[in-house]
Amino acid sequence: MGLVVIAEPIGYIIYLTLAGGVFEHEIVGYYFVVFVMEVFLLLVVELFCKIKAGKNVRVSLLPKEIAYTLELIPFASVVSCFLLIEIAGEIMSADTMILCMCVIFSIVVTNYIVFLMVHKYTGMAEKRLEEEMIYQEIAYNNEYYQDVEKYQEQIQDIKHDMKNKLAVLYDGVERGEREFVRDTLAEMLGDIRLAEDIIYSANPGLNSLIKVKVAKAREKGIEMTVKAFVPKRMSISFGDMGVIYGNLIDNAIEASMKIQREKRFVDVETKYQDGKLLIVVSNSKNMESNPAFATTKENKRKHGRGIRSVRRVAEQYGGNLLLEDEGGTFKASLLLTNVERLE
Incomplete structure (x- = not known):
């Protein structure tokens, strides 16, 4: 100038x-x-x-x-x-x-x-x-692999318990104890629901990532719904997906933890069309307005880094992050405009 x-x-x-x-x-x-x-x-x-x-x-x-x-x-x-x-x-x-x-x-x-x-x-x-x-990406990957390991351990525990329960169930059938058999079957069905292999997305990386987050939300008593319509392969890397989805969903889960258990929810919606990837994460929160979007976490510096990391990844793909406080609901919307479909 x-x-x-x-x-x-x-x-x-x-x-x-x-x-x-x-x-x-x-x-x-x-x-x-x-x-x-x-x-x-x-x-x-x-x-x-x-x-x-x-x-x-x-x-x-x-x-x-x-x-x-x-x-x-x-x-x-x-x-x-x-x-x-x-x-x-x-x-x-x-x-x-x-x-x-x-x-x-x-x-x-x-x-x-x-x-x-x-x-x-x-x-x-x-x-x-x-x-x-x-x-930030390395830290998230470490957290992701720890969650995966924890999830796999839970599956192994369920399988081990299932064998023991089947043996007990067999004895109950032999003895003709119908009430005992019915209660045991109900308990086993509950364990199976925890281990059910739900496919949330055709994209393997995104599917595994969301599966871990859904398990994490259920542990904390949060109902999490997922609507994912994306190609099997995209030009966005798994690490970048981890930074975006991981930070946004983790923030949503932590915000929902601050209200009554029966009111907790997290909704994840992601769509792909013509080179554009839309990601919307909504969650329940307390009714206090937060127009400046200041974090309520104890570790404010870590939270700020997470949001900054999401914004930087978004910039790489020509995207923009929009945060909206709607009173009892908080919504994070992200539109990436430079994501290619690889197949």
Whole structure:
């Protein structure tokens, strides 16, 4: 910004220098200088585009204090250049013109150095964010595999108990104890429901992930419904799916835990169509309004990282996260616009 705006004062000084002696008509000199400076601006923009290869500097990654100071630098540069123009206009001499041009050139170089420093800083900030996201994904994967292991242990326990109960049931049948047999069968059916192999999605990775979360919700007395209409294979990685679905569903489960058991629910709906993946997670919550969406968890920093990780994954797929507090219900909606169907 500073480099581009400073080009105009440079052009004005060139115009003051040439208008009197080189061009007979003042208007001719004016348009000539304007043309030269526009070409200069074009070259500057093209140079920066080549240097940055289309990569923009994300000022949002900078701390607010640094960002505000950074915005003042181009403004101060422009003011300084206009002051130099006024000085050059008052003292029309070759030495003054050369001195002013040197000072303006120094301002240009200073702006360029500041730009490079900002680019370097934002690059480091992006790397830190990427590392934080990787750590978040690793932490989630560890939690996921622990949940899977716990789920498998529960299945093994049910199978082991089933063998013992079948043996007892056989003895009950032999003795003709109908009441005992009926109660034992009812208990066994309850265990089978816990271990039933429900297919929630045609996508194997998403199906296994949701299955673990449903088991986790049931353990906490939360009714969880799932509607998933997605292809068997998509261009979104399992790790990214884990970050998105894992964080959103875990947050929903924890929020539902804060109300009466009979009112708890979590609804998960995900649809795919024409390269777009819609994910909506709704959950019950207390009636207190939370317009700022501030976390009520004890570990606020961890919760904030989870939501930030979801937003960063969403950005990779051209998506956006929308959070809505509807009183007794909280809804997180995520639309990814760059997800390819692989089969």
